[in-house]
Amino acid sequence: MYSKDQASQLKQTFWTTFGHYIAPQLSTEGLKVNWINYKTGLKHVFFKMQADSKAAFIAIEITHADPGIQELVFEQFREFKKLLEGQLGEEWDWNLHIHDEYGKVITRISKTLPGVSIFKKEDWPALISFFKPRIIALDEFWTDAQYSFEVFK
Template sequence: MYSKEQASQIKQSFWTTFGQYIAPQLSAEGMKINWVNYKTGIKHVNFRMQAESRIASIGIEITHPDAGIQELFFEQFKELKLVLTGALNEDWEWELHGHDEYGKTVSRIYHQLNNVSIFNRNDWPALISFFKPRIIALDEFWSDAKYSFDALK
């Protein structure tokens, strides 16, 4: 078992390693990008990568505090589901009005990888192989889809 500080250091080390690995990859628009802290440009819409002790996930999180507006964003993503699935080449889970680890209402479109641990360095190649193509695919999707959300800004 790791102390809180050790766990934090291991997580930071993984995300630094991942960031360095993916840094040469340009965005779909040919720009240098911070992949680990991806900015969608729309408040309350985030691309989130998470890795814990038994699971990793990547997804789109809609965190608007107003549940009705959150649902509008979710519905807009549903309108683009075929485009999103085409970019990702796989089906993801769709969850309207779930809850995050703090009890806040969030809506998510996500994919997860089970039986991996950020605390096991031997799992890092699997984690990187899981995250890299999916965050790149999300970026490719978003380079066109973000304009569909202009009215909801």
């Protein structure tokens, strides 16, 4: 087991490594992007990548405090489900009003990679291979779909 500081350092090292690996990748529009802290331009909509000792996931998270607004944004994403999953090349899990790791009610559209650990360096290639094409596909999707979400700005 790792101490809290060691675990934090190892996570930071992974995300730094991933950041360096994906940094040369330009956005769909040909711009430099901070892939780890991807900006959607919508205050309560995030593209999130997370890994722990058991699994990894990548997600679109809708975190507005009002569950009704979350549902409206979620329904707007549903309108684009075929486009999104076409860009991704796979189906994702669609979860309206779930609890995040802090107990906050959020809405999440996600894909999980089970059986990997951010604490095992031998799993890092699998994690990078999981995250990279999906965050790039999310960027491609968002380039096409973002204007339909302007009402939520």
